[in-house]
Amino acid sequence: MAFSALTEKYSGKMGTLTIGSGDQAVTVGGQATMPFATFDGELPNKPLIAMEVYDVVDPEWPAAVVDPFKDVINDPIAWAKKNISEYGAKAICLQLASTDPNGENKDAAYAADLVGKMLAAIDVPLLVWGSGNVEKDAEVLAKVCEVNEGKNLLVGPAVEENYKKIAAACLGYGHAVVSQSPIDVNMAKQMNILISNLGLPMEKIIMEPSTGALGYGVEYSYSVMERISLAALAQNDDKMQAPIINDLGKECWKAREVKLTEEEEPSFGPDMEKRGVLWEATTGIDMLLSGSNLLIMRNPKAVKLVEECIDELMA
Amino acid sequence: MGLTGIQIFKLLPKTNCKECGSPTCLAFAMALAGGKAELDKCPYVSDEAKATLSEASAPPIRGVKIGEKKIGEELVFYRHEKTFINPTAIACLVTDEMDDAEVDAKINNLNTVTFERVGLELSADLLAIRNASGDAGKFEALVKKALGATEKGLILMSDNVDALEAGAKAANGKGALLYAATADNCDKVAAIAKENGASVVAKGGSVEEVSNFTSKIVAAGVKDIVLDCGATDLKSMFYNDNQVRRAALKAKNRDLGFPTIDLICDMTDDPYKEAMLANVAIAKYAGIIVMSDIDKERMLPLFVQRLNIYTDPQRPMVMDEGIYEINKPGPDSPVIITTNFALTYFIVAAEIEASRVPTWLLIMDVEGMSVLTAWSAGKFVADAMAPFVVKSGIKDKISHNKIIIPGYVAQISGEFQEELGSEWEVVIGTREASDLPAFLKAL
Ligand code: SF4
Numbered sequence: 001m002a003f004s005a006l007t008e009k010y011s012g013k014m015g016t017l018t019i020g021s022g023d024q025a026v027t028v029g030g031q032a033t034m035p036f037a038t039f040d041g042e043l044p045n046k047p048l049i050a051m052e053v054y055d056v057v058d059p060e061w062p063a064a065v066v067d068p069f070k071d072v073i074n075d076p077i078a079w080a081k082k083n084i085s086e087y088g089a090k091a092i093c094l095q096l097a098s099t100d101p102n103g104e105n106k107d108a109a110y111a112a113d114l115v116g117k118m119l120a121a122i123d124v125p126l127l128v129w130g131s132g133n134v135e136k137d138a139e140v141l142a143k144v145c146e147v148n149e150g151k152n153l154l155v156g157p158a159v160e161e162n163y164k165k166i167a168a169a170c171l172g173y174g175h176a177v178v179s180q181s182p183i184d185v186n187m188a189k190q191m192n193i194l195i196s197n198l199g200l201p202m203e204k205i206i207m208e209p210s211t212g213a214l215g216y217g218v219e220y221s222y223s224v225m226e227r228i229s230l231a232a233l234a235q236n237d238d239k240m241q242a243p244i245i246n247d248l249g250k251e252c253w254k255a256r257e258v259k260l261t262e263e264e265e266p267s268f269g270p271d272m273e274k275r276g277v278l279w280e281a282t283t284g285i286d287m288l289l290s291g292s293n294l295l296i297m298r299n300p301k302a303v304k305l306v307e308e309c310i311d312e313l314m315a
Numbered sequence: 316m317g318l319t320g321i322q323i324f325k326l327l328p329k330t331n332c333k334e335c336g337s338p339t340c341l342a343f344a345m346a347l348a349g350g351k352a353e354l355d356k357c358p359y360v361s362d363e364a365k366a367t368l369s370e371a372s373a374p375p376i377r378g379v380k381i382g383e384k385k386i387g388e389e390l391v392f393y394r395h396e397k398t399f400i401n402p403t404a405i406a407c408l409v410t411d412e413m414d415d416a417e418v419d420a421k422i423n424n425l426n427t428v429t430f431e432r433v434g435l436e437l438s439a440d441l442l443a444i445r446n447a448s449g450d451a452g453k454f455e456a457l458v459k460k461a462l463g464a465t466e467k468g469l470i471l472m473s474d475n476v477d478a479l480e481a482g483a484k485a486a487n488g489k490g491a492l493l494y495a496a497t498a499d500n501c502d503k504v505a506a507i508a509k510e511n512g513a514s515v516v517a518k519g520g521s522v523e524e525v526s527n528f529t530s531k532i533v534a535a536g537v538k539d540i541v542l543d544c545g546a547t548d549l550k551s552m553f554y555n556d557n558q559v560r561r562a563a564l565k566a567k568n569r570d571l572g573f574p575t576i577d578l579i580c581d582m583t584d585d586p587y588k589e590a591m592l593a594n595v596a597i598a599k600y601a602g603i604i605v606m607s608d609i610d611k612e613r614m615l616p617l618f619v620q621r622l623n624i625y626t627d628p629q630r631p632m633v634m635d636e637g638i639y640e641i642n643k644p645g646p647d648s649p650v651i652i653t654t655n656f657a658l659t660y661f662i663v664a665a666e667i668e669a670s671r672v673p674t675w676l677l678i679m680d681v682e683g684m685s686v687l688t689a690w691s692a693g694k695f696v697a698d699a700m701a702p703f704v705v706k707s708g709i710k711d712k713i714s715h716n717k718i719i720i721p722g723y724v725a726q727i728s729g730e731f732q733e734e735l736g737s738e739w740e741v742v743i744g745t746r747e748a749s750d751l752p753a754f755l756k757a758l
Binding site for chain 1 (some may be wrong): 393394395429430431432522523526527549550552553554557561562563565566568569570571587588590591594595598599606609611612613615616619623624626628656660662664666667668669744748750753
């Protein structure tokens with residue numbers, strides 16, 4: 001039987017999201033095909049990787065995590081600048097870990113001020129991520145939005161329990177929001193509906209379907225994202241047509257396969273950096289292959305490996 | 316079965332003799348199409364019709380065994396549609412231009428690099444032996460050496476048909492895979508394969524080129540075929556593997572209804588990049604990938620990637636019920652109970668390990684459900700948990716009486732306490748595993 005190449009055409013296409021303002025603005029999403037299927041149709045925007053910086057780091061982080069940033073790890077702004085100038089970061093994600101009430105419990109005014117300083121110091125789009133504490137994030141992120149009005153930050157995560165305050169602040173002060181849901185297609189859609197009912201348009205929403213690291217639920221995220229992508233493309237479901245983001249750096253670097261020394265687990269091998277870099281890069285490429293548009297990653301080598309794959313597959 | 320009732324009907328004698336037990340040939344054809352009858356029931360069906368029908372009922376992508384490892388037989392594009400079936404085979408390359416020490420080291424890695432996970436042993440599958448020297452004698456010698464050095468299945472690679480034949484003879488009966496038959500030499504290579512019980516890679520510069528001669532190999536009596544459509548980089552590999560699967564599943568193209576092989580080791584010299592290509596190949600449809608080495612640090616993420624992608628989405632991975640010791644616990648160490656959903660176990664165990672607090676982790680069999688799901692299904696509830704705790708024998712290992720339950724089932728603590736009686740003290744733990752280290756350190 002003669003071979004003829006088969007192409008897939010879909011009735012729908014993924015929406016876009018723009019982060020940052022002016023010349024620095026970057027757009028993701030807008031694809032009319034499944035990931036990297038350049039032979040099927042249009043993928044107008046390459047997936048983006050935001051390199052994360054923390055305003056406070058866990059003293060238990062393994063050397064492989066700390067080493068690339070050793071000199072700047074206590075200064076998130078210097079860290080962000082290093083990520084950009086030395087490691088080629090195309091976007092920065094500021095992780096506001098210090099606002100966690102179970103940690104340093106820094107207040108919203110501090111966070112808003114830090115974001116302002118960060119914006120002044122860098123020339124790439126900025127994402128601002130809360131500590132994951134539902135109540136505190138609402139307070140902190142709303143303040144961040146207010147004080148930095150009009151900068152078109154990407155702010156999150158907004159979850160079912162706190163989305164009203166965060167999404168309202170994004171709407172009021174000109175920012176975009178991360179709509180996070182527990183690994184489930186219907187809940188992801190439900191969150192988009194709830195947020196857009198507040199008046200925020202779909203072009204200002206990106207979905208975080210909950211990211212499992214390699215070995216820690218990556219396959220659940222993978223299949224949920226494939227199903228979201230197919231719903232957006234094949235079923236043309238407009239409430240599924242928000243691009244996808246994955247906050248994966250922090251998930252990957254706490255895996256035991258990354259943290260244990262060879263002494264603790266001889267079968268894992270001595271080169272902890274190699275293991276860690278590949279753990280993060282593998283999770284990253286899995287997320288892209290299943291439909292992600294924006295990754296939050298930590299290690300510069302892992303970022304480079306994934307970006308090389310993006311460039312080659314999109315060439 | 317790929318044929319409709321009407322298509323099958325056309326192949327039947329149309330005499331309506333009823334010997335098959337159906338009132339008419341048409342009714343029998345419909346029953347066949349629906350999988351409710353066996354073709355043998357009709358004594359009058361022609362050999363030709365039999366061949367057509369069995370061909371049509373064959374899987375769209377043939378299963379091929381190399382040594383003990385099976386590949387192919389995939390039925391879907393996305394794992395959530397059903398499941399991926401036979402995990403991508405991972406092969407390690409050696410050549411007859413490497414010195415003995417290098418060959419030995421690589422074969423040793425192939426044999427020994429394994430990881431234990433959810434009761435499974437994760438390891439690589441095949442040894443690929445390349446005739447880089449062009450010398451048939453050297454190649455044959457290496458094949459013989461390999462046969463004594465590993466139990467893994469073999470891929471024998473040479474452009475020289477004589478060398479391939481020498482290697483195939485040496486590995487006769489081992490179910491080796493011969494690499495490769497091309498449009499020019501496929502008759503000869505197929506004959507060698509048939510003679511020596513081997514399977515064959517059909518290799519060409521494109522999907523189209525390969526599709527043009529696989530039928531010749533089949534006609535020569537070799538049905539176990541693997542396809543190399545000539546990918547030289549990530550993009551061409553991604554395209555080829557996608558198109559082959561589409562041709563097989565959507566167009567039902569029999570000429571491409573075979574698993575694929577990707578020589579990733581030839582696409583890059585950078586070991587990190589090689590690992591990335593392997594990740595993509597595993598997720599996107601490769602049957603076999605050939606790597607330059609099976610080293611621990613790259614294989615750990617790669618094997619887990621393969622396990623995760625090929626896990627049946629309808630059947631959660633589970634842990635065995637029992638007591639797990641984390642950080643070498645002693646009589647004073649805390650006891651935590653949770654469910655046997657593998658993901659729950661991994662996440663909880665990783666956090667306990669990170670805390671460095673010696674801990675007993677009790678894993679209860681609830682058919683692989685997460686804590687909340689198992690609770691709402693009535694499986695992770697007080698009157699089931701209490702007998703398990705008693706039966707587990709954990710009491711003999713500790714000198715205290717506290718048992719920590721997940722924060723998500725705080726509501727059962729009273730009842731659980733009642734069921735366990737005064738010998739135990741139930742303590743409510745954290746909702747999120749990520750808060751466990753702080754919780755354990757504060758105990
Ligand atoms: S036995 Fe064969 S020929 Fe006779 S009715 Fe059945 S299908 Fe037709």
